[in-house]
Amino acid sequence: MPTPTTMSEIARRLDDASLDAFELVRTTVTRAHASRGVFISFIEGALEQAREAARRRSRGAPLGRLDGIPFAVKDMIDVAGSKTSAGSLTRIDAPPASRDAAVIAAMRAAGMIPIGKTNLSEFAFSGLGLNPHFGTPSADFGAHDRAPRVPGGSSSGSAIAVQRGLVPAAIGTDTAGSVRVPAAFNALVGFRASTRRYDMGGVHPLAVTLDTLGPIARTVEDCVLLDGAMQGRSDICLQALPLDQVRFVVDSSVLEDPALEPDVARNLHRVVARLQQCGARVQERPVEAFASTRGLIATQGWLGAVEAWTLLRDVVEGPCGDQLDRRVRNRLLAAKAIDRRVEDFIRAQRVELMLNLLHELGDDAVLITPTVKHVAPELAPLEADDHVFAAANLETLSLTMPGSFLDMPGVAMPSGVDRQGLPTSVLFSVPQGHDDRLLRTCLAIESAWRARPTQ
Helix, strand or coil: CCCCCCHHHHHHHHHCCCCCHHHHHHHHHHHHHHCCCCEEEECCCHHHHHHHHHHHHHCCCCCCCCCCCEEEEECCECCCCCCCCCCCHHHCCCCCCCCCCHHHHHHHHCCCEEEEEECCCHHHCCCCCCCCCCCCCCCCCCCCCCCCECCCCCCHHHHHHHHCCCCCEEEEEECCCCCHHHHHHCCCEEEECCCCCCCCCCECCCCCCCCEEEEEECCHHHHHHHHHHHCCCCCCCCCCCCHHHCEEEEEHHHHCCCCCCHHHHHHHHHHHHHHHHCCCEEEEECCHHHHHHHHHHHHHCCHHHHHHHHHHHHHHHCCCHHHCCHHHHHHHHHHCCCCHHHHHHHHHHHHHHHHHHHHHHCCCEEEEEECCCCCCCEHHHHHHCHHHHHHHHHHHHCCCHHHHHCCCCEEEEEEEECCCCCEEEEEEECCCCCHHHHHHHHHHHHHHHHHCCCC
16 A cells, blocks of 8 residues: 555554554655755654654554654754754754754654755755755656756755655745745645744744744645644644635735736636635735835845844855855845845834734735746756846745745645646735634635535
């Protein structure tokens, strides 16, 4: 019998003993080691932890529903005994972490087993996922004559590990779109949580105001399971919110963007039609706070870049600066030009815009936008031309950066494919702190879509 691909299915089969935790993890580890560009390092002790999980289940005493399930960890997150490279050669001599990050400790307490540290854009500072030091992983879309596509970043390895079926789930960080974008490019579900949802202890920072974490999996149901484990609340069970009780708002100004690919827009409209068929109320109108945030980022600069420069300045200007991916280094140097007065203005505007968004959406609406304006670009042209890379990176992040700036929890979900068969994605977002309502809504959407598959 083939290994199941979702956590929820794995959990059911572990419960009924049709799947053994040790065999599951041994197969997972073997396949992960055989992959290229997906993992930077592997975590010792995974097989022994799997044996212990199997023993607990044989005694009828599992730690919980997720006991014995393997997962992958973005290499920005500490795992005891493993180096945290942040995807950079400048950290190649960093000592191993002395303890697990708080979220890893919480997931271990639920019996979950980290098997490896996944690849990423260097220091998590790109939305495309390229890494010249450890290789750039790419999705397997089943067409061998198709040119490789970018994986999305920065949580590239986390997404590709799930897309290729190496692990059922992975966790990543998200500062400007680093969970949502790779989920979008690879037909996965990615959840960007509000910044205060998880304990960030042991997570290598990039921009402390905007940094958060999130799961990447094949289903919303799995993301909900992971979210609970990451909070140390594996016993919490969120129930789907009836769609006829949900109000959705489609930002019409985003749909008028000339850079939006027609197939992305077409698939979003299909999603909206299906929601309406399920009884949901959907409005299409401009969301001024979201549009103003897009304008602020375009004209004044990205707060995350300012904070990243503050954090990484000594690396960029130090003796190891020439070891950095030149594309990452150039972006960081560009952020150096944003002066303190502009930064203060951006921060003041952020507070005002977050309040305006809450006023516009209220505490019951869900914002709908495309996750990314386009499908995953071809990899080779971006590797060959830094100007092409910079332009593509900015466009790729242009619809996820505003949500990060406004601290909006967001769930990226597959919306279909374009004419080439490449995945498109829709993003559901809500104001800061309304994470549970968002997840309950997306559970309902997923359930409705299963009952009424895409035509």
